[in-house]
Amino acid sequence: MKLGLSLADYAWEGGAARTADTLVGLARTADEAGYHVIGAADHLWQGPHMGGPEQPMLECFTTLATIAAHTRNIRLMPLVAGVHFRAPGLLAKSVTTLDVLSGGRADLGIGAGWDADEARGLGIPFPPLAERYERLEETVRICRALWEGERGEEKPFEGTHHRLERTLNVPQNLGRPQIMIGGGGERRTLRLVARHADACNLYPGPELPGKLDVLRGHCEAEGRDYDTIEKTCIMPFVVADRAAADELTGALTGLAALGISRVIGILAGPDQHRTVELVATHVLPAVAEA
Known part of the structure; x- marks a missing residue:
């Protein structure tokens, strides 16, 4: 089993003045410890589960680019990109840019989006759910066309909601980003x-x-082929001591028995760095062969 991390709670000690240092410290610790992926929540306001919009929130791709500059191995992913935030061509280009600048470590987590209050509050169109699902499928198809096409095969894309005259993407990704639908x-x-x-x-x-x-x-x-799809779960990681680490190990072992091959832990609370270190020390080695 592989373990990853999701950054979602940015209410860190020291406030905005210390945010960059805290982010880089968490990312470097995760990278050196052997975590598989680090994700950043794709929101502009903090969600109600983390205290609501008055709490700090960082923009996803800027955050991932900062992490990329300070790490060498860990993969990078929006977790997950809301389909309503960006035109598909821009989203594909953002992931490509992250991939090129990180040495081929970018993946795309994507979903239909959910926070209507955030969108309305900031003047971002938020179509009905059925339309967002249609846009989600078109966006994934467009990303694949841009990432997998050969030069000279810039076929136009004509969908219900999106039209591209040229599926041109230069520079191309160093390796095709994996697409995870949340x-x-x-x-x-x-x-x-x-x-x-x-x-x-x-x-x-x-x-x-x-x-x-x-x-x-x-x-x-x-x-x-069902087996070609990586089964990923996301869940909170709040580990303050060895007993909590052992409890998490047991839960992850149970998930592995169901066929889950990657678990991404949501970091929250004031001791996120300690959680990252304790999971790396006590949990990651125990589940590596699960």
């Missing part, structure tokens, strides 16, 4: 995973085995 919606999201994604992103819990069964069914319907 969410566990059984009718639409998991069908899109089966159709287009390299990875899913689900929450642990009693419903997880059923979600995986639904994904398997969608794969059969789409003619997709």
Whole structure:
């Protein structure tokens, strides 16, 4: 099993004046410890689960670029990019730029988006959910066209919501970014995973085995090999001592038994650096072979 981290809570000691130092310290520790990926939440306001919009929030791609400049091995991912924030061509170019500048370490986590208050508050269009799902599928297709096309094969893209005259992307990625579609919606999201994604992103819990069964069914319907999709879960990592580390190890071992091959831990609270270190010391080695 691989472990990753998700930055979501930026209410760090020292406030804005210390934010860059704290970010770089967390990223370097994670990189040196062997975590697989570090993600940044793609929001402009903080969500209600982290205290609401009056709490600090950093823009996703600027944050990932800063991390890229101070790390060498860990992969980088928006977790997850809201489809309503950027035109698909801009999103694909942002990921390509991150990939080139990081030496080929960028992936794309993407979803339909959810915070209507954030969008309305900042004047960002927020279409109805059904339309956002349509835009999500078109965006993934456009990203693939831009990342996988050969020079001279700049075929136009004509969709319901997006039209590209040239699928041109220069420079090209150093390695094709992996696409992870976030969410566990059984009718639409998991069908899109089966159709287009390299990875899913689900929450642990009693419903997880059923979600995986639904994904398997969608794969059969789409003619997709279920085993080619990386099964990823996201969950909070709050580890203050060895006992909590052992408890987390047990939970991760159970997820591995279900076929989960990567878990991304959401960092929150005042002791995020300690959590990163304790998980690296006591949990990562224990689950590496799971």
